[in-house]
Amino acid sequence: MAMITPPPEGPPAGVAQADADGAGVLTASEATKLGLAPAQKPRGLLARGWDVFAENKLALVSLGVVIFIVLFCFVGPLIYHTNQINTNLSDYLCTPSASHLLGCDELGYDELGRLMVGGQVSLEVGLAAALVSVFVGTLYGAISGFIGGTVDAFLMRIVDAGLSIPYIMVIIILSVVFHPNVFVMIFVIASFYWLGVARLVRGETLTLRTREYVQAVKVIGGKRIRAVVRHVVPNAIGTIIVQATFAVADSILTLAGLGFLALGVQPPSTDWGSMLSGGLTFLQGGNYWWLIYPPGIAIIVTCIAFNFIGDALRDAFETRLQRR
């Protein structure tokens, strides 16, 4: 998609009419129509990124899927009322019917309603863990890279140390230590994910800090923190957003894995992973497909959507470097 629409071949009808009106002088909007003036003020990085992103049909579909899933989980319970607090054993494993569209689980919870409630937890943990880890990682990496020297070397060895510990082992230990709830899960997952972000942003900062406009901040007497927050971080925003997107998918998967190990959020709260592993215990007992495939597919579709979005974003921000 072009940034500025090419000027039309002949004078458009509107101009002829403007002349006929006897105005003679082009107004700003007419100049814009003719392509004589810039269509709008110079466009920012995000706006240009969006143009490339919007060209990718798969990414747009994925964005639609994510929006649908968010609405399903957070608005759905307002329309489809179910009791997700009290168990109801008379509905034990009931098959899908008009009153329970996706049947019930072994505690009599309505499965469709549970999918919404569990999805809320999965999405909340995924998004919050991604936000926290990207925020911490960005600041840490940008500051480390900007200061450089011994401080940078020291700070980066801490990151190396964190990255060499198999994260799943520590996550397992932490979820044994703390009573798992949504906030603990966010903390536990984010406490590892920020490391990778920090390393990437630090690398980006190393190239950015030698640029003239960052040096200029120093020359005109700006504080170093201003250079980091106002100039380095905004220019690394492409890398940061891409990482955040992948972090959401990874966090949802990690939470699902912990749910399988029974170390995830505890009943009556649930998440897609806990639902899936609960349903999988009925894999061999008969045809209880509604306990297995809905949560399984929800996890897979959400993660694929976020991965597609992340891929498209990477293209968007890299194309900017190459072509624009």
Next chain:
Amino acid sequence: MIGFLIRRILQALLVTFFVTVFTLSLVHLFPGGPVRAMLGPRATPAAVAYFNKQYGFNAPFYVQYAKWIWQLLHGNLGYSIKLNQTVASELSTHLPNTLVLVTLGTIVSLLFGIPLGVYQAVRRYTAGDYVLTGISFLGYATPTFFFALLLIDWFCVDVHFFPVEPSGNTFGALLSEPRALVLPVIAYAFLLYALWSRYMRSSVMDNLVQDYVRTARAKGASERRVLWVHIFRNSLISIVTLLGLELPLLVAGAIFIEVVFNWPGMGYAFYQAAENVDYATLLGFTLVATVATILGNLLADVGYAVLDPRVRYS
């Protein structure tokens, strides 16, 4: 080169120091301290105090740390009171089993991931590329335990083709029952396949536009030679590095696969230790896996420097 090696090894030692401090402090996170975790909530304060003194948990952190490192340097990984055996002996029974799974799974995933990644790069944006991309994304997005359990349902329950779990739990028994190896290895390989194939695809695509490829073509090298001699070798270098860096992922995958298939390896033992709050085992296993990762990173870095002459040692 020597300077680079020394600096890199010093870095690894510093990282090891941080890691050991962190790992030991994990023990103190247990509610009520490690002894309370060991003796249970109904232990008397006197008993807790006695055990604290006996195991040295009442000493300052740096004293505990020094003692622990001293023991580690003598090959003493700790003693699991829950299992009444040393962590080292636990490790010696479980580690070979995990290595069978990890090695076979990694080899199988590389055997599929590398050639298919090259194929995707050469035939990019064709139907074949899109199908394989879809499979890779499915591999990224499917929870490992879900895929493993589906495999069991399809091939062990619906069709009695493979055993659900290995019948023996020793290294020899595992190797003598190859049918029990198939499903765990497939499940493990699927997890890693996506990683290698995606990486190989983008690496080959990056290399295809490099100057040396144009030079090779200009010299009259056949397309096949350009691909398999020039590009393939350069892309393979980065895979070697990736292999060293992704060790934490290999460990994570092994834990889930081992739990699903009751595979008598380190991951399964680690999971049981977590359930039993057996801190000695948790600590020892985490440390071993971490040091292996640090060594893997070191080897990957050095290997990369040796294999790729463009890497400068400054």
